Amino acid sequence: MKQKLSIIKIGGNVIENEDELAKFLQSFAQLxxxxxLVHGGGKLATQLASQLGIESKMFQGRRITDAASLKIITMVYAGLTNKNIVAQLQAKQCNAIGLTGADGNTIEAYKRPVRDIDFGFVGDVEKVDATIINQLLSIGLTPVFCAMTxxxxxQLLNTNADTIASEIAIAMSAIFETTLYYCFEKKGVLMNVNDDNSVVTDINSESYEKLLLENIIADGMLPKMENCFHALKNEVNKVCIGDTQMLNPDANLFTTLTL
Structure with a gap:
């Protein structure tokens, strides 16, 4: 029987709120x-870029990463945000180690091909080294990956954090029984976007198609759900979506996805 492993991704809406981040990290440390842990930090990168007079360019919600933006992202993701999270976890007796995909050659990627638009130094994941990550886990370290490969x-590459979390979960599923958690500002997938408590608690492949047809799942939730089902179809045991309370043992209001 495989040992269990949790892969948790947090987004910018949690990271930029000190109180929410502190609550999340307490729950994570106690898990x-x-x-x-996998984290983004795009909003903080945008803020710093603005302060330095560097324009942040977006296309359909995705960041276009030119050379100047890559420097900002490296400073924020791999530097300030990653090390702040690691330091706070150490204070909570969780022996964390901060990583990019370059560290230990853990995550290889390739520059996204130019099609409708050139995203610049944006990477798509090619390979995750589960052996190296397992070695870190086996000596009692908790990896904290930022959204860089x-x-x-x-060449460093800016890479979507949801995708990194999904690909890590898939790679580690050869060794562990993996559960992937996406933590964001909502309590889960909502039946009604104006009602934060209208959480769809369970979604499988069949009900997912129905939710798509009814336009309940749309817009920004679509790429997240694509990552979820990509993971499930590649041996990840289950995927959960919810807010920072989702990791608490008594939590029951979040979305669980299975095949």
Missing amino acids: EGLKI HNTHG
């Missing part, structure tokens, strides 16, 4: 068993 030729 039993082996675990991995590399191309093995010296």
Whole structure:
């Protein structure tokens, strides 16, 4: 029987709120068993870029990463945000280690091909080294990955944090029974976007198609759900979506996805 492993992704709406981040990290530190944290930080990167007079360019909600933006992202993701999270986890007796995909060659990626638009230094994940990550876990370290990878030729790449979390969960599923958690500002997938408590608690492949047809799942939730089902179709045991309370043992108002 495989040992259980939790992979948790948090987004910018949690990171930029000190109180929410502190509550989340307390829950994360207390979470039993082996675990991995993946974080973004796009809103903080946009703020710093603005302060430095660098324009942040977006296309359909995705960041276009030119050379100047990549420097900002590296400073914020791999520096300030990652090390702040690691330091806070150490204070909560969780022995965390902060990583990019370049560290230990854990996550290789390739520059996204130019199609309708050139996203610049944006990477799509090619390979996750489950062996190295497992070695870190086996010596009692909790990996904390920021949303950066590399191309093995010296180039750092900005990479979607939801995708990184999904690909790590898939790679680790060969060794562990994996559960992937996406933490964001809502309590889960909502039947009514104006009612925060209208959570759809269970979604499978069949009900997902129905929710799509009814336009209940749409817009920004679509790429997240695509990552969820991509993970499930590649041996991840289950995926959960909810707010920072989702990790608490008595939590019951969040969305669980299965095949």
